[in-house]
Amino acid sequence: MSWLRSEGFVRVALSVLLIVSLYLLSAATENSERFGRLYVWLLLLNGVVIVALLGLILNNILRLVRSVQRRETGSRLTLKLMALFVLLAVLPGLIVYAFSMQFLQRGVDSWFDVRIERALDDALALSQAALDQRMRDMQQRVEDAASELVDVEPAMTPVILGDLREQIRASELTLLGENGQIIAASSIDTVSILPHRPEEGILLQLRQDRPYVGLDPIGNAGLHIRALVPAPSPDGPGSSRVLQGLFPVSPRVNDLAEQVELAFSEYRELAYLRGPLKDSFSLTLSLVLLLSLLFAVWSAFYLARRLVAPVSRLAEGTRAMAAGRYGTQLPPGGNDELGSLVHSFNDMSRRVAEVRDAARRSQALVESQRAYLEAVLGRLSSGVLALAPDGSLRTFNQAASDILSVPLHTGVGQPLSGLAAEHPDFEPFAELVDQHRQGNGTDWRAEIALDTAEGRRVLMCSGTALPGEGEIGGHVIVFDDVTTLIQAQRDAAWGEVARRLAHEIRNPLTPIQLSAERLQLKVAPALDGEAAALLERSTQTIVHQVEVMKDMVQAFSDYARPPALQRRPVDLNALIREVVELYRGEPGEPQLELELADDLPPLMADPGRVRQLLNNLLRNALEAAEPGSCHITLSTARGEGRYADRIELDVQDNGPGFSEDMLNRLFEPYVTTKARGSGLGLAIVKKIVEEHRGTISARNVSHGARITVRLPLDVALTTESGDSP
Amino acid sequence: MPVLKNAKRWPLALMMGLCLAMASPVADAFEVESVEARFDDGLVIADARLRYALSEPARDALENGVPLVIEQRLVIERPRWWWRNVRVVERERRYQLQYHAMSRRFVLTWIGTGESRSFRSLDALLEELGRVESWPLVRSERLDAEQVYQLAMETTLDLEALPRLLRTVTLTDGDWQLGSETRRVEVRR
Numbered sequence: 045m046s047w048l049r050s051e052g053f054v055r056v057a058l059s060v061l062l063i064v065s066l067y068l069l070s071a072a073t074e075n076s077e078r079f080g081r082l083y084v085w086l087l088l089l090n091g092v093v094i095v096a097l098l099g100l101i102l103n104n105i106l107r108l109v110r111s112v113q114r115r116e117t118g119s120r121l122t123l124k125l126m127a128l129f130v131l132l133a134v135l136p137g138l139i140v141y142a143f144s145m146q147f148l149q150r151g152v153d154s155w156f157d158v159r160i161e162r163a164l165d166d167a168l169a170l171s172q173a174a175l176d177q178r179m180r181d182m183q184q185r186v187e188d189a190a191s192e193l194v195d196v197e198p199a200m201t202p203v204i205l206g207d208l209r210e211q212i213r214a215s216e217l218t219l220l221g222e223n224g225q226i227i228a229a230s231s232i233d234t235v236s237i238l239p240h241r242p243e244e245g246i247l248l249q250l251r252q253d254r255p256y257v258g259l260d261p262i263g264n265a266g267l268h269i270r271a272l273v274p275a276p277s278p279d280g281p282g283s284s285r286v287l288q289g290l291f292p293v294s295p296r297v298n299d300l301a302e303q304v305e306l307a308f309s310e311y312r313e314l315a316y317l318r319g320p321l322k323d324s325f326s327l328t329l330s331l332v333l334l335l336s337l338l339f340a341v342w343s344a345f346y347l348a349r350r351l352v353a354p355v356s357r358l359a360e361g362t363r364a365m366a367a368g369r370y371g372t373q374l375p376p377g378g379n380d381e382l383g384s385l386v387h388s389f390n391d392m393s394r395r396v397a398e399v400r401d402a403a404r405r406s407q408a409l410v411e412s413q414r415a416y417l418e419a420v421l422g423r424l425s426s427g428v429l430a431l432a433p434d435g436s437l438r439t440f441n442q443a444a445s446d447i448l449s450v451p452l453h454t455g456v457g458q459p460l461s462g463l464a465a466e467h468p469d470f471e472p473f474a475e476l477v478d479q480h481r482q483g484n485g486t487d488w489r490a491e492i493a494l495d496t497a498e499g500r501r502v503l504m505c506s507g508t509a510l511p512g513e514g515e516i517g518g519h520v521i522v523f524d525d526v527t528t529l530i531q532a533q534r535d536a537a538w539g540e541v542a543r544r545l546a547h548e549i550r551n552p553l554t555p556i557q558l559s560a561e562r563l564q565l566k567v568a569p570a571l572d573g574e575a576a577a578l579l580e581r582s583t584q585t586i587v588h589q590v591e592v593m594k595d596m597v598q599a600f601s602d603y604a605r606p607p608a609l610q611r612r613p614v615d616l617n618a619l620i621r622e623v624v625e626l627y628r629g630e631p632g633e634p635q636l637e638l639e640l641a642d643d644l645p646p647l648m649a650d651p652g653r654v655r656q657l658l659n660n661l662l663r664n665a666l667e668a669a670e671p672g673s674c675h676i677t678l679s680t681a682r683g684e685g686r687y688a689d690r691i692e693l694d695v696q697d698n699g700p701g702f703s704e705d706m707l708n709r710l711f712e713p714y715v716t717t718k719a720r721g722s723g724l725g726l727a728i729v730k731k732i733v734e735e736h737r738g739t740i741s742a743r744n745v746s747h748g749a750r751i752t753v754r755l756p757l758d759v760a761l762t763t764e765s766g767d768s769p
Numbered sequence: 770m771p772v773l774k775n776a777k778r779w780p781l782a783l784m785m786g787l788c789l790a791m792a793s794p795v796a797d798a799f800e801v802e803s804v805e806a807r808f809d810d811g812l813v814i815a816d817a818r819l820r821y822a823l824s825e826p827a828r829d830a831l832e833n834g835v836p837l838v839i840e841q842r843l844v845i846e847r848p849r850w851w852w853r854n855v856r857v858v859e860r861e862r863r864y865q866l867q868y869h870a871m872s873r874r875f876v877l878t879w880i881g882t883g884e885s886r887s888f889r890s891l892d893a894l895l896e897e898l899g900r901v902e903s904w905p906l907v908r909s910e911r912l913d914a915e916q917v918y919q920l921a922m923e924t925t926l927d928l929e930a931l932p933r934l935l936r937t938v939t940l941t942d943g944d945w946q947l948g949s950e951t952r953r954v955e956v957r958r
Binding site: 083084087168171172175243244245246258259260261262263264267301304305308309310312313315316317319320321323324327 | 829830833834835868869870871872873874876878883884885886887888889890893897932934935936937938940
């Protein structure tokens with residue numbers, strides 16, 4: 045900006061200088077003696093200025109071309125404006141110049157009139173003609189005088205010459221010898237010693253016997269007629285003497301002739317100087333035009349740049365905004381419309397930046413809220429699924445994936461049914477959700493049992509439509525794994541039942557047994573054979589059944605209040621082999637197959653309880669199977685994935701599997717499909733597993749049923765948590 | 770279009786003129802063929818032969834009634850090796866050449882004295898102008914007998930004496946830059 049301003053000052057100073065120099069130049073061109081001497085210096089100065097301007101313009105053009113090539117902002121606009129300015133300046137200038145030039149040429153020419161020129165020529169010719177007659181007269185007179193000199197003695201010559209001069213009224217009469225030397229002379233002017241000698245050329249003409257007569261303007265004396273004739277000498281015709289007579293023309297004729305001569309030569313001079321005059325004016329005019337045009341062109345660059353500068357700054361600012369550099373501020377540019385445009389731009393830019401900052405802040409807020417929500421969801425034990433309006437999975441939490449035992453991350457963006465196709469266990473859940481989603485009910489709750497890879501699970505689901513239309517809406521489904529909860533409730537209920545049963549039943553059993561035995565003891569002797577045998581049988585039955593009931597009550601009691609665990613390291617595989625050996629050779633020839641992992645770490649457990657667990661499981665499997673074709677597989681393995689800290693024990697039989705109803709209550713007491721047994725087998729198994737902080741699950745497989753027990757390996761945890769009473 | 774043609778020529782002519790205005794006059798039109806000094810009657814007297822050849826524009830101007838002034842300059846200098854020469858004396862003669870239309874003769878006027886002679890042809894006039902005889906320069910005593918002096922002679926057409934209009938043109942026209950180179954001869958008393 046400052047260089048623009050300083051350039052502006054330089055420009056003003058230069059233009060003043062230029063105007064002064066042009067004024068001086070034109071003053072010098074006109075008939076002014078004052079500046080005449082300055083002319084060369086003015087030309088020089090103007091020439092230097094022209095060269096400087098040309099240099100500046102060239103520099104500017106190069107700069108402009110370079111910036112156009114580099115596609116700099118505003119360069120093309122500058123070029124256009126430049127072209128426009130130059131056109132505006134140059135075209136009228138050239139037109140004015142052409143007309144001025146024409147006027148100049150014609151104007152100067154019009155001063156000169158052919159008729160005047162002719163008149164002057166004629167006047168000159170007339171004067172010459174008028175003098176011609178006189179010249180011939182004078183020649184005649186000199187010839188006469190020459191003939192009189194023929195017989196004159198050389199000594200007498202000067203005297204005779206004087207007489208002759210007076211006689212023919214010459215102002216000077218000179219007799220010249222053969223080589224042009226003066227023999228004698230007589231002059232009316234007594235002051236001047238030397239006579240006016242004729243020039244060599246005339247003497248040469250005389251030597252060829254041709255007389256000469258002509259006008260001779262003699263310095264101070266005015267116009268004279270000079271006549272030279274051969275003068276025969278007394279020595280004979282061979283000699284070549286010359287007699288020269290000078291005759292003044294009459295003062296009046298002299299004056300007139302001088303006037304005519306003066307007028308003629310002045311006119312001739314003027315006419316001749318017409319060319320230089322025109323040239324000189326043309327030069328000045330051209331110089332003025334050239335300087336003005338060059339100055340205008342140079343100024344056009346300046347003006348174009350000055351005009352374009354705010355525009356190109358605006359363009360750059362806009363580009364910066366487009367590139368995302370909001371808040372770009374331009375230097376303020378004057379108080380015109382462009383200035384207010386720049387001002388508005390700055391306002392806009394600042395506001396956009398403010399809005400951008402606000403948007404960033406709110407985005408950060410949203411982000412943090414999202415992170416917060418994610419953290420909360422991640423910590424939730426409930427599974428959460430969010431579905432898009434079209435039913436595709438949008439988000440989920442880890443708990444959802446764990447509860448459903450399905451890698452939900454593979455199904456993000458696709459409908460649940462797609463996931464169900466890959467994981468058939470998931471299908472009931474997907475169906476349930478789709479069913480509720482398509483129904484118009486906003487909120488829904490449902491319980492569903494799922495056969496997951498982890499076993500059967502009971503899920504309590506609730507869902508609702510999310511507020512919002514289109515992309516924003518959708519559904520959210522929250523579900524909890526209530527399997528253990530339900531189980532726990534049932535266990536607690538059964539525990540209470542068992543405790544009461546044990547208490548209520550155990551108390552009357554001893555009096556019943558004692559009574560029966562007393563009856564036998566007291567009444568039997570009094571009875572005869574048959575009656576005594578009946579009594580004997582009946583009391584025996586009562587006592588036996590009471591014993592059975594006592595056992596049963598004991599079992600209930602055990603179920604309700606198990607003994608303390610005696611934990612120590614147990615090799616599960618060894619224990620399995622030991623237990624299995626007991627069952628070989630059982631009726632029905634069961635086939636027992638072992639698939640035991642070799643690298644199984646020892647388990648911290650109560651071996652007695654584990655043995656009971658194995659017994660119960662095996663017996664359960666044996667009882668479930670068809671006699672004769674019983675095939676049981678026991679397998680152990682180190683857990684994988686999230687069960688890495690557990691040992692898995694699978695017991696699979698080839699029986700009919702569990703019925704749907706059974707599956708829900710499998711581990712409850714008194715749940716059995718068999719005719720005999722207490723129905724406490726699996727309930728106790730579950731209890732043992734839970735005592736060891738493990739999990740148990742059962743599910744039907746293609747042929748038969750499979751029960752999976754997972755026992756934790758974490759010694760520290762199991763020892764620290766201690767044995768529950 | 771003479772206008773445009775002129776306009777095109779101007780910058781060139783201008784540049785040329787500027788160069789010429791700064792340089793010495795073109796030296797081959799006039800020539801000092803010989804110059805010598807002699808001592809006579811207690812004076813230093815110079816004789817010289819000059820050759821004048823007017824350029825076509827100059828001759829044209831003269832025949833159109835424009836008077837020309839030719840200057841002849843004689844300088845006696847004492848050379849100094851360490852600084853500019855000392856000018857002992859400087860003499861100049863100015864002659865006006867004019868065409869007299871009435872008599873169809875060329876008039877040569879010695880401006881100093883007003884003495885004039887007329888010639889039927891310009892060449893005769895120039896021949897006469899080129900003959901410099903017995904030009905007294907300085908008294909002999911002014912020259913130191915021990916010293917060697919230089920007599921320098923040159924002659925030029927005096928552009929300043931031309932009509933002003935013509936002058937502006939002649940400044941930028943090489944044909945008008947008429948002058949001789951300076952001829953130097955040694956002078957010893």
